[in-house]
Amino acid sequence: MMGDIILSVEGLKARYANAITALEDVSFTLSRGEILAVLGANGAGKSTVLKAISNLLPAVRGQVTAGSVLYQGESTLTRSPAALLRAGLVQVLEGRHCFKTLSVEDNLLTGGLGRGASRAEIAADLDRVYAWFPKLAARRRAISGLTSGGEQQMTAIGRALMARPKLLVLDEPSMGLAPLVVQDIFRALKRLNSEDGLSILVAEQNSAIALTYADRAVILEHGASVLSGDAGALKARDDIRAFYLGQKPAAAPAVSAPLPA
Ligand SMILES: Nc1ncnc2c1ncn2[C@@H]1O[C@H](COP(=O)(O)OP(=O)(O)OP(=O)(O)O)[C@@H](O)[C@H]1O
Numbered sequence: 283m284m285g286d287i288i289l290s291v292e293g294l295k296a297r298y299a300n301a302i303t304a305l306e307d308v309s310f311t312l313s314r315g316e317i318l319a320v321l322g323a324n325g326a327g328k329s330t331v332l333k334a335i336s337n338l339l340p341a342v343r344g345q346v347t348a349g350s351v352l353y354q355g356e357s358t359l360t361r362s363p364a365a366l367l368r369a370g371l372v373q374v375l376e377g378r379h380c381f382k383t384l385s386v387e388d389n390l391l392t393g394g395l396g397r398g399a400s401r402a403e404i405a406a407d408l409d410r411v412y413a414w415f416p417k418l419a420a421r422r423r424a425i426s427g428l429t430s431g432g433e434q435q436m437t438a439i440g441r442a443l444m445a446r447p448k449l450l451v452l453d454e455p456s457m458g459l460a461p462l463v464v465q466d467i468f469r470a471l472k473r474l475n476s477e478d479g480l481s482i483l484v485a486e487q488n489s490a491i492a493l494t495y496a497d498r499a500v501i502l503e504h505g506a507s508v509l510s511g512d513a514g515a516l517k518a519r520d521d522i523r524a525f526y527l528g529q530k531p532a533a534a535p536a537v538s539a540p541l542p543a
Contacts, residue, residue, distance in 0.1 A: 294349035306505040319492035320485040322502035328485035370448030378434040382427030393444030411440040432463035493517040
């Protein structure tokens with residue numbers, strides 16, 4: 283299903299108002315129909331890259347100072363987050379943002395607003411979300427704030443799906459969730475990718491799960507993309523994961539042996 287490039291990040295630099303340089307030099311591409319994982323230790327710059335992509339950095343007093351982000355061939359850095367959303371670039375922010383006092387279904391419905399879709403289209407989209415996440419169907423009338431962490435994450439993803447993304451961007455969907463719930467979520471993402479052709483960019487600290495489900499991965503260290511390659515090949519390289527992702531102490535990996543692209 284892989285084809286042309288839907289997202290291209292080139293030489294990206296960014297900083298926050300307090301003048302800390304958050305991104306030094308980040309480059310990668312994502313092909314249409316691909317799942318790409320952005321990996322890196324705490325503070326490596328994953329969230330900053332994702333916010334830059336959706337032009338959300340100005341909202342947190344950050345700015346891109348160099349480089350480019352092209353979504354479907356056009357710069358995202360000059361377009362509003364709302365315009366990008368309408369163009370199919372939809373982001374699920376870190377921390378399972380739901381409207382806590384609304385029901386699960388009302389949360390999902392907010393994701394379909396602003397598209398000018400008919401009632402019938404909205405109803406069909408809602409059914410599709412419930413098909414991807416059957417647990418949400420069972421909890422549709424529940425108040426979101428009273429549902430489990432996993433259900434809140436599914437609600438946040440479901441709301442993003444209601445906006446009909448072409449590229450779904452997720453910031454640490456596994457955060458704070460039990461392993462079985464994380465697996466449920468990644469399985470649903472994989473099905474959305476393989477059955478619906480959805481392109482997915484996912485930032486994760488949980489490299490084991492991300493590398494299990496992604497096609498390719500890019501590793502960030504101190505705000506720079508230092509390595510990218512086939513997810514299976516990266517998963518097999520314990521030394522690389524240990525060195526860059528801080529999972530256990532290791533000697534510097536022999537990166538001279540290139541990974542298959
Ligand atoms: N709003 C902000 N204002 C100032 N500095 C920030 C802000 N957000 C992040 N930073 C800094 O930018 C750098 C990159 O942070 P970022 O959140 O992008 O990393 P991350 O890889 O997503 O980490 P985490 O996994 O902890 O979310 C860090 O040094 C961080 O302290």
